[in-house]
Amino acid sequence: xxxxxxxxxxxxxxxxxxxxxxxxxxxxxxxxxxxxxxxxxxxxxxxxxxxxxxxxxxxxxxxxxxxxxxxxxxxxxxxxxxxxxxxxxxxxxxxxxxxxxxxxxxxxxxxxxxxxxxxxxxxxxxxxxxxxxxxxxxxxxxxxxxxxxxxxxxxxxxxxxxxxxxxxxxxxxxxxxx
Numbered sequence: 425x426x427x428x429x430x431x432x433x434x435x436x437x438x439x440x441x442x443x444x445x446x447x448x449x450x451x452x453x454x455x456x457x458x459x460x461x462x463x464x465x466x467x468x469x470x471x472x473x474x475x476x477x478x479x480x481x482x483x484x485x486x487x488x489x490x491x492x493x494x495x496x497x498x499x500x501x502x503x504x505x506x507x508x509x510x511x512x513x514x515x516x517x518x519x520x521x522x523x524x525x526x527x528x529x530x531x532x533x534x535x536x537x538x539x540x541x542x543x544x545x546x547x548x549x550x551x552x553x554x555x556x557x558x559x560x561x562x563x564x565x566x567x568x569x570x571x572x573x574x575x576x577x578x579x580x581x582x583x584x585x586x587x588x589x590x591x592x593x594x595x596x597x598x599x600x601x602x
Contacts, residue, residue, distance in 0.1 A: 452523075453516040455597060457569060457589070459528030460506035461486070466530070476571050477529015481506055491550065503548075503594025509534075509587070512597045522577040522599060524569060531568035533590040534575070535559060540586060543593035559590035566590055 460479035467474050469483040481504065492502045507528070516522060524534050541556035542549035544563040549555065560566060568591070569575055580601045589595035 451520075453514055453520055453599075454523045454525065455514060455534070455599075456510045456525050456527040457532040457534065457595070458506070458508050458510050459530050459532070459592075460504075461529045463529060475529040479506070479529050490548065503592060507589075507592045507595055509589075509595055509597035513600070514597070515600045515602065516580075518580075518582055518601055522580065523574060524577065525574040526569045526571050529571050530591075531570050532592065532595065533559075533566055533568055534577075534587050535567075535590050537586050537588055540588055540596055541593065543588070543590040545591055548591070549593060553593075556588065556590070556593070559588075559593075563591075 459477065460481040461475035461477050462479050462482045463475040463477060465483040466486075486504050489504050490502065510527075514522070526532055535556075535558050537556045537558045539556065542553035542559070543555065544559045544561065544566055555561065580599060582601050585599045585601065587597045587599065
């Protein structure tokens with residue numbers, strides 16, 4: 425009997441966390457740009473101030489899960505699950521302002537795209553992924569939301585809007601304006 429109770433509890437927890445990740449018709453629409461970079465290892469590998477957060481994912485751990493051994497990595501990239509938009513789906517009303525906050529330790533973009541694709545940092549894309557044209561070919565031209573910064577997006581037209589991070593292209597979300 426205990427196993428049934430635990431199974432039910434885990435099921436409810438799973439459903440609850442999935443629901444918490446989507447905001448439907450929010451009166452205060454917010455998206456957090458999230459990561460879990462470990463500053464010691466990221467800064468040593470990439471350069472000073474690459475990561476200013478307090479995360480626990482080392483650079484080696486980050487690289488280890490970028491690509492899955494279960495799929496064709498030349499066509500599809502997976503990315504580390506701690507690098508994400510939270511929530512990844514948001515349903516808002518016409519005229520509402522979307523507030524974004526970079527809650528992570530690295531810079532991120534929140535770039536509207538027609539179709540998802542690769543980003544501006546080639547090594548994070550896989551070997552045969554086409555860069556989304558909205559992501560600049562030169563990473564120096566990225567519009568980055570720095571850690572701790574917040575921005576607002578106003579005036580989204582009705583319908584679904586796809587967004588991605590042009591640095592970490594597996595960070596994706598949809599803002600559905602009704």
